[in-house]
Amino acid sequence: MSMLRAMPVLQVQDVVASAAFYERLGFFHHGVWGDPPGFCIVQRDGISIALDGGDAPAPTNQWWAAYVYVEDVTRLHAEFSALELTDLTEIRRGNPYGCDDFDVIDPDGHRIAFGQDMEPGASAGLADPAEAPSE
Template sequence: MATLRSMPVLQVHDVPRSVAFYEKLGFAAHGSWGDPPLFAIIQRGDVTLALDKGRQDGPIPLNQWWAAYIYVDDAKVLRDEFAALDLPTLTEMHFPDDYGCIDFDVVDPDGHRIAFGQALHPVPGAGLSDDRGRG
């Protein structure tokens, strides 16, 4: 048995608005369900996200920090691509020394912080560096 992929599900206020935001980031819509839409799936490359309309009034629950961390092969090039889009929240490149990636964040219309990061010492096929997860 192998795990194949994952699909983080983000709760949103307005599915069409969120789809439009992620399409601006280069994600393609792969369908929506409901009238008006209550759920949608978007994808860029091998990364899939689901957008689920919140069923309760009030603020959208947010993660403590990142809602999703998306690994890319060149974070600097992608950040430059996103910088040309005039996004409301796009952080500068972050060069941490504690987890082996360079990354930046985008915040979507509902406040979900999505990181796009590049492993500095990738393990082929694993998506993580050799020393991760070792205590």
């Protein structure tokens, strides 16, 4: 049996405000569930992120809450730069893991990375299971 995809679930204080932020980034959603609003799934292309509302603060023991692989990191960075986002980093190039990437920080403090594999034929984060070290 194969696993098909993953969806990070982010704890947020205000689901409606968070959904609006991700809509600015080009994501869409089919509605917000609950009264008061407590859950929403935003999507762009094949990427889904769940927004889970509640009273608990967003976790702070993380660097990246999600890492999204993209086709053209330079073009996406330019798209996001035009939005005049408060927390958008510059592109980090030549990372040792083979990706050029940048971060966006959402209203709840979640750091979302957007990165491009820069080595031909490589896919950072996806290794051949046959090459995994044995115990």
